[in-house]
Amino acid sequence: LTIEEQLRHALERDELTPHYQPKVDIATGKVAGFEVLLRWNSPVLGAVPPDRFIPIAEQTGLIVPIGTWVLRTACAQAGRWAREHGIATRIAVNLSIRQFYQKDLLQVIAAALADADLAPHALELEITESIAMSRVDVVERVLGGIRDLGVELSIDDFGTGYSSLAYLKRFPVQRLKIDRAFVRDLGRDADSAAIVASVVALGHGLQMRIVAEGVETEAQLALLRALGCDEFQGYLFARPMPAAAVPPLLLASG
Ligand code: G
Ligand code: G
Ligand code: G
Ligand code: NA
Ligand code: MN
16 A cells, blocks of 8 residues: 555544654743644554655645644644643744645634634744745745734745745745754864854844754754854754643743
8 A cells, every 4th residue: 555545544544643842942941932743653554754755745735634734733732732731832833835835825824823722923834945935926925924914934944945045035034944954064064064154144134043953962052052043953952742741841841
């Protein structure tokens, strides 16, 4: 049986689970938010990693219903955390380019927030540079609409695509996430430190916060702090975790 056939039934069979990975404010050490990362446990195929099934979901269009479900589930979860545990945090949901071209995307986002009773600024959407570089009229309508809802935006995997900051300046983006390839090579090659320093300088010049992803060592974190990054995410602090692990983590970390 193929991944595609199994994926078609994964939603209705309740095989998909969002996990949550903390983003930490480098200056205060406090958890600033969580990225939502999907996990698929298929009874037929076992645990299938997202870098295998997300591309198939994108090719087949299944990412549209799956993406809507992730958005609604994560918003509902954050709404419950707020009501039941007094947790005010930000959740970041990945948005693929297929969803970006979905005609009712803005209504889907607005309904997810309303049904979850979640404040718009508690939601962030992570888009890739390819989205930001798409047809300019669509980009301005959709990103402008997301901004008008009060939802935040970040550019994911920054530095791996073709966007220029001059172009990004026109979009209502609050954060840039430096791709983990640059973080991995920090301290190993001088070029990666130079790239991180440039992204920080230009991003800060555009009033954006800089998030480093894939941080695994104290040495990387020390370099990122010295280079002026604002937030980090990575195994050094925590791996993506099931929702039930989030309230205890926040209680323990103050
Ligand atoms: O969790 P992991 O680092 O293995 O994720 C691998 C890839 O899958 C990353 O590019 C991540 O952005 C993507 N991914 C994980 N969950 C989602 C999701 O809910 N929606 C989309 N569009 N991509 C996701
Ligand atoms: O699929 P839908 O009818 O919602 O698409 C809305 C518009 O966006 C259509 O004009 C369609 O051709 C266009 N579109 C859909 N997907 C893509 C894409 O991946 N890239 C670009 N550039 N346009 C797309
Ligand atoms: O493309 P995107 O940035 O959404 O991908 C995030 C992916 O990075 C997820 O699959 C997540 O599991 C993974 N990830 C998160 N932290 C680390 C880390 O410290 N090291 C590595 N190698 N991967 C990480
Ligand atoms: Na992401
Ligand atoms: Mn990324």
